[in-house]
Amino acid sequence: MTIPRPYDAVLCDFDGVIRFYDQSELTELERAVGLAEGTTAKVVFAPEVDMPALLGQITVEQWMEAAEAALAVQVPREQARALVTAFVKAPARADEDVLGLLRRAQEHVPVVLVTNATLSLEDDLAWLGLSHFADEVVSSALVGVAKPDPRIYEIAAERAGVPLGRCLFVDDREENVEAARALGMTAVLFTGLPDLETALAPLLG
Structure with missing residues (x-):
C-alpha cells in the first residue's frame, strides 16, 4: 500500500534558512563607533527603510x-556609510546540510524559494551557485508583495502548481509562519536543521 504524501510542495524561505551572513566585521565597527551590536540591522530593516527595496520600488x-x-542620526555620515556597507557586503554562505535535505525533497515534490528580497536576489543566487537550485523562485521585489502578505504565499503555491493546503512552508520568522498557517498550509518555524529534518521526515521516509 502506498502511503500518501503529507504535502505536494515545499515552500522555503532563503535568508535565515538557507543563506547566512558573517557579521563579525560589522559588529567590530559598531563597537568602534560606540553603537550596540545589532543597531545597524535595526536601522536597515526598519519598515520605512527596507520595505521599498523589498517591494522592488x-x-x-x-x-x-x-x-x-x-543611521546618520546616531553617528557621523562617513561612519554610517561604512556601517551600512559592511552590513550589505558581509560574507554569505549557503548551508549545505539544508540544501542537501531540500534536494532530497525535490526528488518527490517541487521546492519553491519564497523570499523577501531586493532586486539583487538573482545575482546573489548566482554568486552562491544556486541559480538553478529551486524549481521556482518567488521574490517579493519582483512580485510586489512581501511576507506575511497572503498574496505572496498564493503566488508561490500557484508557481508550484499545488493548492495552498497541500504546501509545507518553512521560515525563520514567526509572523511569516503564522500567516502560512492561517492560509491552511503546514508551516514550520526554522530554528535549526532539526526543524527541517522533522518537517521533511514524512516525505523522505
Whole structure:
C-alpha cells in the first residue's frame, strides 16, 4: 500500500534558512563607533527603510542611501556609510546540510524559494551557485508583495502548481509562519536543521 504524501510542495524561505551572513566585521565597527551590536540591522530593516527595496520600488543602492541617512542620526555620515556597507557586503554562505535535505525533497515534490528580497536576489543566487537550485523562485521585489502578505504565499503555491493546503512552508520568522498557517498550509518555524529534518521526515521516509 502506498502511503500518501503529507504535502505536494515545499515552500522555503532563503535568508535565515538557507543563506547566512558573517557579521563579525560589522559588529567590530559598531563597537568602534560606540553603537550596540545589532543597531545597524535595526536601522536597515526598519519598515520605512527596507520595505521599498523589498517591494522592488528602489534599487539596493537607494536602499543603502536611505539606511545611511537614517543611521546618520546616531553617528557621523562617513561612519554610517561604512556601517551600512559592511552590513550589505558581509560574507554569505549557503548551508549545505539544508540544501542537501531540500534536494532530497525535490526528488518527490517541487521546492519553491519564497523570499523577501531586493532586486539583487538573482545575482546573489548566482554568486552562491544556486541559480538553478529551486524549481521556482518567488521574490517579493519582483512580485510586489512581501511576507506575511497572503498574496505572496498564493503566488508561490500557484508557481508550484499545488493548492495552498497541500504546501509545507518553512521560515525563520514567526509572523511569516503564522500567516502560512492561517492560509491552511503546514508551516514550520526554522530554528535549526532539526526543524527541517522533522518537517521533511514524512516525505523522505
